[in-house]
Amino acid sequence: MPVLRWIRRNLIVIAGLLTLAYMILPNVVVMVFSFNKPNGRFNYAWQRFSLDAWKDPCGVADMCGSLSLSLQIAVWATVGATVLGTMISFALVRYRFRARGAINSLIFLPMAMPEVVMAASLLTLFLNMGAQLGFWTILIAHIMFCLSFVVTAVKARVMSMDPRLEEAASDLYAGPVQTFLRVTLPIAAPGIAAGALLAFALSFDDFIITNFNAGSTVTFPMFVWGSAQRGTPVQINVIGTAMFIIAVMVVVVGQLIANRRKNSAR
Amino acid sequence: MTVTKEAPPAPVTAELKVRKPSTRKRLVPYWLLLPGILWLLVFFALPLVYQASTSVQTGSLEKGFEVTWHFQTYWDALTDYYPQFVRSLLYAGTATLLCLLLGYPLAYLIAFKAGRWRNVVLVLVIAPFFTSFLIRTLAWKTILADGGAVVDVLNTLHVLDVTSWLGWTESNRVLATPMAVVCGLTYNFLPFMILPLYTSLERIDGRLHEAAGDLYATPATTFRKVTFPLSMPGVVSGTLLTFIPASGDYVNAELLGSTDTKMVGSVIQTQFLRVLDYPTAAALSFILMAVVLIMVTVYIRRSGTEDLV
Numbered sequence: 001m002p003v004l005r006w007i008r009r010n011l012i013v014i015a016g017l018l019t020l021a022y023m024i025l026p027n028v029v030v031m032v033f034s035f036n037k038p039n040g041r042f043n044y045a046w047q048r049f050s051l052d053a054w055k056d057p058c059g060v061a062d063m064c065g066s067l068s069l070s071l072q073i074a075v076w077a078t079v080g081a082t083v084l085g086t087m088i089s090f091a092l093v094r095y096r097f098r099a100r101g102a103i104n105s106l107i108f109l110p111m112a113m114p115e116v117v118m119a120a121s122l123l124t125l126f127l128n129m130g131a132q133l134g135f136w137t138i139l140i141a142h143i144m145f146c147l148s149f150v151v152t153a154v155k156a157r158v159m160s161m162d163p164r165l166e167e168a169a170s171d172l173y174a175g176p177v178q179t180f181l182r183v184t185l186p187i188a189a190p191g192i193a194a195g196a197l198l199a200f201a202l203s204f205d206d207f208i209i210t211n212f213n214a215g216s217t218v219t220f221p222m223f224v225w226g227s228a229q230r231g232t233p234v235q236i237n238v239i240g241t242a243m244f245i246i247a248v249m250v251v252v253v254g255q256l257i258a259n260r261r262k263n264s265a266r
Numbered sequence: 267m268t269v270t271k272e273a274p275p276a277p278v279t280a281e282l283k284v285r286k287p288s289t290r291k292r293l294v295p296y297w298l299l300l301p302g303i304l305w306l307l308v309f310f311a312l313p314l315v316y317q318a319s320t321s322v323q324t325g326s327l328e329k330g331f332e333v334t335w336h337f338q339t340y341w342d343a344l345t346d347y348y349p350q351f352v353r354s355l356l357y358a359g360t361a362t363l364l365c366l367l368l369g370y371p372l373a374y375l376i377a378f379k380a381g382r383w384r385n386v387v388l389v390l391v392i393a394p395f396f397t398s399f400l401i402r403t404l405a406w407k408t409i410l411a412d413g414g415a416v417v418d419v420l421n422t423l424h425v426l427d428v429t430s431w432l433g434w435t436e437s438n439r440v441l442a443t444p445m446a447v448v449c450g451l452t453y454n455f456l457p458f459m460i461l462p463l464y465t466s467l468e469r470i471d472g473r474l475h476e477a478a479g480d481l482y483a484t485p486a487t488t489f490r491k492v493t494f495p496l497s498m499p500g501v502v503s504g505t506l507l508t509f510i511p512a513s514g515d516y517v518n519a520e521l522l523g524s525t526d527t528k529m530v531g532s533v534i535q536t537q538f539l540r541v542l543d544y545p546t547a548a549a550l551s552f553i554l555m556a557v558v559l560i561m562v563t564v565y566i567r568r569s570g571t572e573d574l575v
Contacts, residue, residue: 016375019368020390023456026405027394033408044408084302095295103299106306112506112562114514116531117551120538121313124320124548144309147302205398207517208531212538224400228521232404240397247396251389 027244034237041231053234057242060233063223067239070220073135074204077142081203082196084143085150086188092151093158110148118145119212126213133215141213142203149202150195157191321548331544343549347533354529355557357444357519358512361451365459365508366501368452373463373500374493378472391460399454403521406450410440410522442524450518458507466500467493502569506562513558530554 007014033043037050058064088107091097110118122144126137165187169179207221214222224236321339325331344351372391380387394402409416417440420426429435434445470493478488494501516531530550537547 012371012374013379015368015371016379017372019372019456020387022368022453023394024390025409026402026453027397029405029408030397030401033405044404044411084305087298088302091295091298095298097295097299103303106303106311110306110310112510112559114510114531114554114558116514116516116534117555118310118313120534120547120551121317122309123538124316124544125309125313127544128316140309144305147306151302201395205395207400208514211535221398221400224398224404225517228400228404236401236404240401244393244397248389248393251393255385 027240030237031241031244034234034241036234036237038234043232043234043237053238057235057238060235062218063220063233063235063239066218066220066223069135069217070204073138073142073219074200076139077146077203078196078200080139080143081146081150081199082192085147085195085199086154086192088147088151089154089158089191092155107148107151110145111152115145115208116212119209122209123212133213134217137213137215138210138217138219141209142206145206145209146199146202149198153195153198154188154191157194158188161187317548317552320544321552323545327542336545339545339549340553343546344553347530347550350528350530350533351553351557353527354513354531354554357448357451357527357529358509358515360448361455361512362459362505362509364448364452365456366505369456369459369463369504373460373467376460376464377467377470388464391457395457400517400521403450403454403517406446406453406522407441410446410449412439412441416440441522442527444523444527446522447519447527447529450522451512451515454515454518455508455512458511459504462504462507463497463500466497470496498569502566506565510558510562514554 033046034053035049035051036043036046037048037052038045039047053059092100092103119141122141126133131137161184166179166183169183170176174182205221207225210219211222211225218226220239224232227233227236319333320331322333322335322337323331324334324336324339372387376384376387376391408414411417417426417438420429420440421438426435426438426440429445430437434448435443440446440449474492474496475488478492479485483491514531516529516535519527519529519532534547534550534554537543537550
């Protein structure tokens with residue numbers, strides 16, 4: 001049987017593509033159901049095609065407010081975690097100092113702990129301090145759990161850097177500041193960008209820690225969570241689809257620019 | 267923490283012999299570390315101390331809580347909620363195994379077979395991330411809905427008969443059963459498995475495969491003796507990155523499951539935010555933390571890799 005033989009020879013490719021389909025399927029459903037006109041409050045069963053939600057994406061009370069709050073928190077958490085994380089990475093790779101082991105485990109532990117544990121303990125701290133739960137407590141929490149991921153991303157890049165490049169710069173009479181800005185930073189940039197992107201994605205999409213430490217403030221994931229109980233507006237799917245398309249476009253455009261640069265450099 | 271202590275003498279190299287580095291220079295690493303480490307100490311380590319103290323307190327919301335070294339809370343939490351604990355570990359373990367089985371072929375495909383499609387497939391793996399995971403998890407409600415296409419196909423193939431007999435599903439239903447929860451967990455954490463796997467597979471020198479083939483190894487033997495052992499670092503960090511968050515997750519259990527599929531994360535959340543029984547919630551999350559840390563440590567020791575993530 002040639003068909004069976006073909007399947008056997010391409011088993012890995014077929015299995016891999018099936019997994020890929022499993023991962024993409026929910027996004028397709030989200031996209032298709034953004035054109036739905038549901039009968040009840042829940043958008044789980046297909047009724048008929050409609051562009052209503054796309055024409056009025058902010059037509060649901062509080063949704064776009066929560067979206068802009070999530071974006072703001074994600075931007076500030078990214079800035080905070082990237083700056084602090086990059087500083088730590090440089091210290092870890094470039095310098096010798098005491099308590100390195102303790103510091104390494106302090107950075108590793110937040111990644112090795114279920115989110116709900118960090119969420120509950122941080123809330124214990126805030127309750128004990130009598131802190132007002134809201135924007136600032138969410139931001140503090142997000143910087144905390146993004147930090148370790150940024151360190152991991154940036155450290156990998158800094159470790160693979162050739163220190164002789166910086167030595168060459170200082171041999172050519174560049175000052176320490178100049179060397180850092182014109183040699184070190186540009187080389188480390190891809191690692192820093194990867195860390196920042198990761199921090200943004202983690203912060204924007206975080207639910208568990210945010211849910212514990214938000215008080216009555218509602219971020220976008222919390223809005224979606226609440227809507228699973230009250231009724232899911234079609235607009236949620238519109239936002240989900242738009243985010244997906246924007247992200248794919250950013251990646252594609254970035255790739256095109258990188259390709260063109262590569263070609264013109266040749 | 268010894269962050270503020272004085273630095274050890276810098277290593278003496280040729281150029282440093284000429285001029286000893288100033289104290290200012292020796293303090294540079296500490297200044298670089300200070301803000302970030304301080305952040306982690308205050309908002310990660312200190313809260314754990316507070317939580318430890320909360321877990322041995324007794325009292326009520328009205329009268330306030332006091333430390334009474336009431337360790338009974340731990341025992342009560344364990345006896346009251348051990349089904350949820352067992353379920354969490356079981357679901358997270360099953361999902362991790364499924365992630366490995368489903369993720370490995372895809373990671374292999376990207377690393378060795380995708381050719382010029384590699385970047386496209388990588389983007390397709392990462393892109394779903396950009397739609398909030400809660401929205402995507404809700405989509406599974408549509409996919410697995412009663413009377414939907416998936417349930418119909420599984421029914422026609424008599425798969426649901428088998429899974430119902432095993433207790434994974436209920437008659438003609440997938441939603442609100444353990445299978446739906448495990449399916450959601452597997453889906454949500456698959457990228458965390460695939461990316462480390464891909465990274466470690468991609469590092470493998472393709473010539474090793476050729477060499478194995480030249481030495482008369484069948485493709486299966488090559489995989490078993492060459493590829494898989496070399497991908498172990500990816501397997502270890504992938505399983506950890508999947509198991510740890512999955513064990514504490516309550517989103518999938520709440521959205522896709524029923525009251526019979528509650529995981530320990532749900533209990534902690536309810537105790538903390540609704541019942542306001544802080545000592546029990548603190549004890550529960552400490553037990554979860556201890557169980558996960560012990561399992562992770564044993565696992566890392568047994569698999570013999572120290573470098574993680």
